[in-house]
Amino acid sequence: METPNTRNNIRENNYSRRNLWSGILFGIGLIAFVDEMVFHQLLRWHHFYDLSTTDIGLISDGLFHAFSWFATIGGLFLFADLRRRHAVNIKRWWGGVFLGAGAFQLYDGIVQHKMMRIHQIRYVENVIVYDLVWNIGAVVMIIIGVVLVKRSSHSRKKGE
């Protein structure tokens, strides 16, 4: 027989994953949106497509953009779902946001900018400075995300 307590644990486990994923999805969508808004449109440092030969780069970029677009909205609906179930773990959710945003920015900075060379952050001589800021920023976001996620599980255990 399930006791109310085990049910509660199962529920918390399910929802802790859902909190994390909701945050991750929203984080990926948010950072991709910020990248497009700030760097593509406002600053015009780079355009969405600077090299017309790397087909794979084009496809990966397209898939990621489409996914991030869906992720932003889907992530927010997942959050709404958690609220409706009274299962929001806000620290864990923010941890997910930082993890998602950081991971996406790192992927963009390493794979898209450097390995595939689809576009660079900016077309200047010392682009390495921009790359460092970009990728270190990504790593910092990932660290913040990991810390928040860890602490969110601690506080939950303490709470029990």
Add this chain to the structure above:
Amino acid sequence: MEGNHHHHHHHHAMDGTSFVMAEWILATPFIILLAAYLTAVIISNRTHKKWPVYRVVLWIAGTVLAILSVLGPLAQLAHGDFVWHMAGHLFLGMLAPLFMVLAAPMTLFLRTLPTHAARKVTTILKSKFAVFYTDPIVASILNIGGLWILYTTELYTLMHEYVILHILIHFHVFLAGYLFTLSMIYIDPMPHIRSYLYRAVVLVLALAGHGILSKYIYANPPEGVLRAQAEAGGMLMYYGGDAVDVIIIFILCLHWYRATKPKFQQMRRQAAAESM
């Protein structure tokens, strides 16, 4: 580029009369459908609960957008300028179909028809034919695949030369867009139900296909299109596509969210567990 420009102007082989004829052939079905929709609303309102006004507004808006892109000044601009062509494409292939799907014409139609006729229509809806074409994958291939063929082959140039191609391609763009929207968000009765996850995955892939094509156009102008126009048109296609897709994604997620609503009993159990 100069050569291309020249080329471009040469291809207005379609004369004024046949273009006007094409415009009316394309616009007439939309006018007829608008009349049919409004008539159905009047008939339905006599016997049933009042048909929602916002759906009528959506159907009218969809019709206006579709007609604007095939008839009149916008259609004529689109014939010579790729940026206007793309604006017309967004109207005819994305926005008009979305509005018209949201207007739930099939629900209205089934409600207005006498029972025996409505049953026949339902049988057609359940046919293998309908099941096949309303599958998200098939609809996406017809929609996005069709666009790839149009913009990456000489079909785009030929469309400006042959009236028949102009008409067929424009009908295809609308119908494929309508089918695509219909296969992703269920407003009207569907012959088969596909899971939310399945639709979400196909939608993301189709969206990617649309985005990739717009970037491809940006970098490789279709035959006879100036580079500057291809770049502006590609960006319009990219961001315009995003704007319309956001609505489709939002509605899909909203339906998903509603469908997974926790049952009242579950809520009560949870509340009991929480209070312990």
